[in-house]
Amino acid sequence: MQDISKELLTQASTGDIQAFEEIYRLASSFVYSVALRVTRNADEAKEVSQDVFIKIYNNLRSFRFRSSFKTWLYRITTNTALNALKKSSKNINRRVDYDVALKANDDSATATHAIEMDDNKKLLSSLLDMLNPDQRACIVLREIEGLNYREISKALSININTVRSRLKRARETLLAHGKRGDRP
Amino acid sequence: MTDYVDGELRPGIRSRIKEHLTGCSGCRTLEQALQKKAVEPFKNAQKVQAPGIVWEGIKEAIAVPERAPVFIIRRPAFALAACAALIFLMAVFARPFFISHGPVAEYMQEQAEFFAYLDTGANGFMDEEGIGLGTSIEEYFL
Numbered sequence: 001m002q003d004i005s006k007e008l009l010t011q012a013s014t015g016d017i018q019a020f021e022e023i024y025r026l027a028s029s030f031v032y033s034v035a036l037r038v039t040r041n042a043d044e045a046k047e048v049s050q051d052v053f054i055k056i057y058n059n060l061r062s063f064r065f066r067s068s069f070k071t072w073l074y075r076i077t078t079n080t081a082l083n084a085l086k087k088s089s090k091n092i093n094r095r096v097d098y099d100v101a102l103k104a105n106d107d108s109a110t111a112t113h114a115i116e117m118d119d120n121k122k123l124l125s126s127l128l129d130m131l132n133p134d135q136r137a138c139i140v141l142r143e144i145e146g147l148n149y150r151e152i153s154k155a156l157s158i159n160i161n162t163v164r165s166r167l168k169r170a171r172e173t174l175l176a177h178g179k180r181g182d183r184p
Numbered sequence: 185m186t187d188y189v190d191g192e193l194r195p196g197i198r199s200r201i202k203e204h205l206t207g208c209s210g211c212r213t214l215e216q217a218l219q220k221k222a223v224e225p226f227k228n229a230q231k232v233q234a235p236g237i238v239w240e241g242i243k244e245a246i247a248v249p250e251r252a253p254v255f256i257i258r259r260p261a262f263a264l265a266a267c268a269a270l271i272f273l274m275a276v277f278a279r280p281f282f283i284s285h286g287p288v289a290e291y292m293q294e295q296a297e298f299f300a301y302l303d304t305g306a307n308g309f310m311d312e313e314g315i316g317l318g319t320s321i322e323e324y325f326l
Contacts, residue, residue, distance in 0.1 A: 028238065032232055032234035032238065046235065127222075175221050
């Protein structure tokens with residue numbers, strides 16, 4: 001994510017919409033990307049992104065620069081995404097059932113969908129699906145967004161050793177899946 | 185291995201592990217598998233851009249004109265105490281008004297007059313010397 005200057009943040013905190021739009025331009029890719037990878041749903045990712053920026057806009061005035069804006073943004077984004085995922089978790093099974101039912105009834109749609117999907121996207125999607133939400137958040141922040149352990153621990157408000165163990169378990173899961181995939 | 189892959193180790197330990205990997209085929213295989221199966225797939229993740237509708241929604245939400253300031257009770261306990269005190273004062277100051285007027289006041293006045301009338305012995309029986317014997321009921325028993 002690109003750096004956001006203190007001047008721009010101060011300007012936006014006074015209610016300057018243009019300054020806030022500039023912050024959005026610099027940070028929206030990160031926020032949407034994390035929201036999408038964690039929730040695994042485009043509609044939820046849009047809602048999460050909107051919530052994150054509205055929270056930032058409403059609380060920017062009280063931001064005292066004691067911590068970095070990036071850390072604050074990481075924390076709001078991951079918390080909002082994880083909360084949205086937990087809230088909708090009751091509906092996930094129903095949604096999967098619905099998807100399965102649709103695919104079973106329409107093979108041509110499945111084929112078209114498969115062709116349209118990029119291989120790497122598919123692989124990434126299947127890998128993320130294997131992880132639980134907490135592990136997924138750690139992997140997304142580490143592997144896709146390039147945060148270090150300290151930044152992840154601050155973003156998720158967890159101990160650095162918890163970050164380490166979540167990443168370890170996540171990779172063990174991915175490795176186990178990879179081994180199964182290698183079998184003839 | 186996780187710390188090694190993520191570059192989170194101190195340089196000294198990192199170089200020792202690197203050295204170990206050159207001589208240990210088992211660890212080297214694990215490291216390669218980890219890179220291939222759990223690290224590299226994410227390196228090719230495409231950057232995604234938020235759809236335009238996201239900013240539209242945000243703009244709409246933050247552009248809502250601020251409402252006129254609403255009286256907000258910041259300290260409910262104090263507000264409650266103030267209300268109670270106000271009601272008490274009103275009750276104290278309004279009491280004379282309610283006492284001297286209205287049906288209750290009239291009833292109380294009537295009762296006071298009635299007791300005063302009884303007290304004067306106007307309805308009592310008098311003996312020959314003009315000494316009251318009390319009420320008519322007392323007279324009956326006498």
